[in-house]
Amino acid sequence: MAQEKTLVFALMDAPYESANTATALRLIDIAVRRGYAVKVFAYEGAVLLPFSRQQRHPNAIHGRSVEEENHLLTREVIAFLIAAAKQNGGTLDWVNCGLCVDERGAGEAIEGVRRGSPADFWQMAQAADNTLVIGTR
Amino acid sequence: MASYLLIESRDPYSSGDNEFCLDLARRLVAAGDKVTLFLVQNGVQPARSGAEAAGLVALAQDGVDVVADEFSLRERGIAPGRMHPGIRPSPLEVVIDRLAEGCKVIWH
Amino acid sequence: MKVLNIIETAYRATIEEQDDTIVWLSHAVRGAGAELGVLLRGNAVSYAVKGQNAAGLTFGGWRQTQPPDIAHDIVSLMAKGVTVYVMTEDLAKRGIEPTDMIGGLERISRESLVPLLAAHDRVWYW
Numbered sequence: 376m377a378q379e380k381t382l383v384f385a386l387m388d389a390p391y392e393s394a395n396t397a398t399a400l401r402l403i404d405i406a407v408r409r410g411y412a413v414k415v416f417a418y419e420g421a422v423l424l425p426f427s428r429q430q431r432h433p434n435a436i437h438g439r440s441v442e443e444e445n446h447l448l449t450r451e452v453i454a455f456l457i458a459a460a461k462q463n464g465g466t467l468d469w470v471n472c473g474l475c476v477d478e479r480g481a482g483e484a485i486e487g488v489r490r491g492s493p494a495d496f497w498q499m500a501q502a503a504d505n506t507l508v509i510g511t512r
Numbered sequence: 513m514a515s516y517l518l519i520e521s522r523d524p525y526s527s528g529d530n531e532f533c534l535d536l537a538r539r540l541v542a543a544g545d546k547v548t549l550f551l552v553q554n555g556v557q558p559a560r561s562g563a564e565a566a567g568l569v570a571l572a573q574d575g576v577d578v579v580a581d582e583f584s585l586r587e588r589g590i591a592p593g594r595m596h597p598g599i600r601p602s603p604l605e606v607v608i609d610r611l612a613e614g615c616k617v618i619w620h
Numbered sequence: 621m622k623v624l625n626i627i628e629t630a631y632r633a634t635i636e637e638q639d640d641t642i643v644w645l646s647h648a649v650r651g652a653g654a655e656l657g658v659l660l661r662g663n664a665v666s667y668a669v670k671g672q673n674a675a676g677l678t679f680g681g682w683r684q685t686q687p688p689d690i691a692h693d694i695v696s697l698m699a700k701g702v703t704v705y706v707m708t709e710d711l712a713k714r715g716i717e718p719t720d721m722i723g724g725l726e727r728i729s730r731e732s733l734v735p736l737l738a739a740h741d742r743v744w745y746w
Contacts, residue, residue: 382612398521493652510642535730545734
């Protein structure tokens, strides 16, 4: 079943700003569990999802330390999704829009993330079984 | 007959544009297309019985398959037994199923 | 593969970006060979209005010399062979008359939306 289907997701929301992000990550999780070839085009604020300098913080309101709070970092989730894709015989190819990275100073991304352009998005979409765009408001 | 999955992430109480998605679903079904309306995030708010949801209920009666993301329902404390008739809980897997089938999937 | 880009979100960071990021992306994918249509709806219908002017902003000593000119970007997209549609109901809600608009656009109603979607292989809603 691995690589049976290729799906592309275009994401726009920056981390910690929209419910869209959690839903998008849930969708990618389902696709990689199936061993699909998953391609993500991160556009605008979404290029910060795999930003490698994201750091955990404690939460005094919850009364929890850094370790206890175990704050969700999108960079970690994406790294786990890349690993899960491999384990299931699929792939997760994450492409960050290069110009969007530059204007945000978000060049430091986790391993497995590459730089690209809307032309890459078009090439990925053309070759895929389907594409879901999740825009931002 | 084409197959469409419309994903509604907005609720009718805070988004005036929610009506666009419902109207599109109605028109597609009237044209003979197969349509699933998948409610997600705050889009599930009108799924609770007693909520103002006349448009959604009418859509279900018109032949649109209206489903709501199980997690989004649970996150908002909407139990399966407290939902409008005609709207049923669904796993998010449905979205990936439809994408894999090549269905036209539109996120709103 | 024919794609319909539906643009609803409008004036989101257009001052910072100096354009609309989805109109810009439409130019880019067209340049990569995409067969593309663009539908302006919701607040994005006002991208079709003549006389938009975002010039003249200054922030302290910084002056914006290249403000967005989205109507021009729409016109140049059409010049590249992209059909740009605009939704009549959304124009009417906002009091935008045909005489307010740039030329070359295809006006479509919600009734015409179903066949427009059917005519495209993929629909990307931004």
